[in-house]
Amino acid sequence: MNIAMALEMAAEAFPDRIAVSSGGAGLTYAELLSAARSAGAAIRDSGYRYVGLLDINSLAVPVALFASAYAGVPYVPMNYRLTRPELEELLGRIAPAFLIADPAYVDGLSMPSGMRVTTRHEFLALARAPAPAGIAPAGEPGDTAIQLFTSGTTGKPKAAILRHEHLMSYILGTIDFGAAAEDDAVLISVPPYHIAGISAVLSSTYACRRMVQLPNFEAAAWLELCRNEHVTNAFVVPTVLSRVIDHLTATGEQACCPALKAIAYGGGKMPLSVIERAMALFPDTGFTNAYGLTETSSTIAILDPDDHRSAIAGDDPAVRKRLTSVGKPIATVEVEIRDDAGRAAGPNQPGEIFVRGGQVAGEYLGMGSMLDANGWFPTRDRGYLDQYGYLYLEGRADDVIVRGGENISPGEVEDVLLEHPAVLDAAIVAIPDEQWGETVGAAVVLKDGASASVADLQAWVKNRLRSSRVPASIVFKDQLPYNEMGKILRRVVKQELVAAPPAR
Numbered sequence: 001m002n003i004a005m006a007l008e009m010a011a012e013a014f015p016d017r018i019a020v021s022s023g024g025a026g027l028t029y030a031e032l033l034s035a036a037r038s039a040g041a042a043i044r045d046s047g048y049r050y051v052g053l054l055d056i057n058s059l060a061v062p063v064a065l066f067a068s069a070y071a072g073v074p075y076v077p078m079n080y081r082l083t084r085p086e087l088e089e090l091l092g093r094i095a096p097a098f099l100i101a102d103p104a105y106v107d108g109l110s111m112p113s114g115m116r117v118t119t120r121h122e123f124l125a126l127a128r129a130p131a132p133a134g135i136a137p138a139g140e141p142g143d144t145a146i147q148l149f150t151s152g153t154t155g156k157p158k159a160a161i162l163r164h165e166h167l168m169s170y171i172l173g174t175i176d177f178g179a180a181a182e183d184d185a186v187l188i189s190v191p192p193y194h195i196a197g198i199s200a201v202l203s204s205t206y207a208c209r210r211m212v213q214l215p216n217f218e219a220a221a222w223l224e225l226c227r228n229e230h231v232t233n234a235f236v237v238p239t240v241l242s243r244v245i246d247h248l249t250a251t252g253e254q255a256c257c258p259a260l261k262a263i264a265y266g267g268g269k270m271p272l273s274v275i276e277r278a279m280a281l282f283p284d285t286g287f288t289n290a291y292g293l294t295e296t297s298s299t300i301a302i303l304d305p306d307d308h309r310s311a312i313a314g315d316d317p318a319v320r321k322r323l324t325s326v327g328k329p330i331a332t333v334e335v336e337i338r339d340d341a342g343r344a345a346g347p348n349q350p351g352e353i354f355v356r357g358g359q360v361a362g363e364y365l366g367m368g369s370m371l372d373a374n375g376w377f378p379t380r381d382r383g384y385l386d387q388y389g390y391l392y393l394e395g396r397a398d399d400v401i402v403r404g405g406e407n408i409s410p411g412e413v414e415d416v417l418l419e420h421p422a423v424l425d426a427a428i429v430a431i432p433d434e435q436w437g438e439t440v441g442a443a444v445v446l447k448d449g450a451s452a453s454v455a456d457l458q459a460w461v462k463n464r465l466r467s468s469r470v471p472a473s474i475v476f477k478d479q480l481p482y483n484e485m486g487k488i489l490r491r492v493v494k495q496e497l498v499a500a501p502p503a504r
Contacts, residue, residue: 002069002141007205009206011032015029017208019032020062021211021213022212023058032063033066034131035128036127037135043067043068044138048098049073049095050147051067051068051071051075052076052099052100053077053192054077055102056102056191056192060124061192061197061201063124070135070136070137070138074144077148078090078193079149079191081484084109087109090149099118100123101117101118147159158367161363161364166361170298170358170359173331174330177206179207180204180209185211185232185259186231186235188201189235209233212225212231219244219246219248222240223257226257236263237484238486239482240486242274245277245278255281262285262286264288265290266289269487270486275289276323279312286304287305289326293381296333297359301327301329301391302328303322303325303326324392329355329389332359333357334355335354335385337352337385345384348386353379354377355376355377394409401430402430403433404436406468408440408469410427410428412469413440413442413465413471420452420456421447423444423447429443429493429494430494440471441498442497443477444476473497
């Protein structure tokens with residue numbers, strides 16, 4: 001299996017259906033296939049080892065993704081928001097490469113030898129050449145299809161390896177071929193260097209759904225595209241959904257997206273207040289929480305629309321709590337929670353999340369596979385499965401606070417703080433403590449017009465959790481730092497909390 005198979009099937013079944021549109025231009029599935037073959041042949045004949053992308057969403061993104069499959073080389077989209085030294089280091093690791101880049105992102109960079117840099121417009125012009133007769137996807141199912149650099153927040157970025165067989169296992173196991181109706185359209189606002197952006201292209205192609213690209217996110221532009229393009233499906237990260245909601249609230253306008261049937265979200269922790277407001281503003285839209293990782297080729301658990309509706313409408317606290325979960329594992333993967341001793345944990349017992357299945361790669365360039373002898377991948381995420389099979393996340397294993405030998409999950413304290421009627425957002429981090437080694441620190445954002453003192457919040461936590469969980473220091477912030485994918489930047493929170501005098 002090769003990821004190009006998805007495109008070939010779509011082009012054969014629906015050659016004249018629009019595959020992707022961006023900025024008023026578009027490609028049918030037949031045109032996308034021809035472009036991928038033409039560009040792939042040119043790259044294959046050039047001898048480059050990688051196809052790199054340093055650019056925003058455009059028509060060039062799906063062409064480059066599938067062209068790499070025809071060329072038989074890994075596709076490497078990179079984060080254009082990185083600093084100059086970071087980009088230079090990553091580019092040096094993929095040279096010699098065929099690099100598609102916006103001039104603004106490479107201007108001033110010291111480029112390694114062997115790099116061919118071309119703009120998206122030049123690349124698309126190359127792809128418009130007649131495709132060679134008989135060109136087929138190069139390589140085997142076990143060859144590398146995608147190489148994604150991790151964020152590198154705790155060290156040098158690792159190069160995660162996703163092979164054709166992993167990506168196609170995910171697609172074949174979760175998507176029905178040709179399932180999209182002719183008028184279906186998905187709005188892609190996720191950056192192309194994120195696994196969610198890649199899986200959006202692959203899954204939409206296999207479903208034969210029209211892809212509408214939003215190069216740079218703005219709430220007003222997101223809503224305008226939803227309305228004008230009659231978007232039926234969208235994937236958002238928590239920060240994007242929050243900004244859309246804030247825009248609607250600030251302007252007083254109605255959502256008015258009658259075609260929008262489904263919104264999937266993921267990439268970071270979704271505050272309960274945000275999803276509750278979103279469901280109220282988009283009452284006819286089904287919401288799905290999708291949890292996955294780069295190393296698992298995207299989604300491994302979902303909280304589906306029925307779960308959302310029953311949770312929001314229910315009086316049972318246990319059912320309502322499910323809105324804070326990431327749902328149940330998908331049918332094609334297994335999930336296991338292991339305690340600190342490596343033993344399988346029972347229901348509601350926290351530990352590290354392990355996953356296995358055909359879509360799970362769990363491999364890094366130069367480091368090899370991280371799977372254990374039985375095929376389990378350690379996600380480094382902590383959480384638990386309840387007695388009904390719903391998965392709850394508690395944060396990264398590296399974020400655990402060790403207070404006097406006792407492990408404290410940041411998510412456990414954050415969830416309690418977010419239940420306080422005055423709290424809009426909260427982040428828990430470890431801060432140094434002479435007596436305990438580490439203790440609990442909190443950064444809190446209060447709702448507009450609400451008030452709460454440090455003592456109020458400490459008492460709130462103490463009445464619901466053990467005293468060891470009570471934040472020793474609390475600072476109030478106007479907002480918390482998130483990256484573009486909606487993940488809290490705990491390192492920044494910790495620096496700010498340690499440096500700032502605590503509020504009283």
